[in-house]
Amino acid sequence: DAKTTQPPSMDCAEGRAANLPCNHSTISGNEYVYWYRQIHSQGPQYIIHGLKNNETNEMASLIITEDRKSSTLILPHATLRDTAVYYCIVSYSKLTFGKGITLSVRP
């Protein structure tokens, strides 16, 4: 599976958009980009995934660059409950979690 690189942490103000970057320069053609998050010590929660096109669901939007070497997860209106560790994963089969990015949403 391709490796991903994420900043260790970031913060944003409640109500503002949170843009979480991820680099995956060695991604191969059949690998998807997945985003999961882990709130405190709960089980990871699926957010969104994509292959080539940008994707949007009720939780977030995923923007994948045309060369697929990087992506951005967008939480349009962050709330305090979005404070969590966010994992960007590139894979075709099993999910391999890195260290993720800790998002802190401040009031």
Next chain:
Amino acid sequence: NAGVMQNPRHLVRRRGQEARLRCSPMKGHSHVYWYRQLPEEGLKFMVYLQKENIIDESGMPKERFSAEFPKEGPSILRIQQVVRGDSAAYFCASSSSLGVQRAFFGQGTRLTVV
């Protein structure tokens, strides 16, 4: 529409005892994955199973750990002769297919070895 169910949620074992962790995947899911999370660390893949088959056990310790996913019933992660270093949160996930990994995770079993 129950999610992935893991039990027990908390398990305390003395050194040398056996620990059995159970995972019932979501209805219709035939792929199960086990992960371990040590305190203050990330999630580490352990094993991937389909019904009655181990597909990838590259993350499983060579000794004392085993996993199964029988035709009927939950998936079981078994740890024999537990040691203090086995204390961790063990998460199970399930998905309906390989490739598109919209996997759903359970709430985990917290194993404490005393």
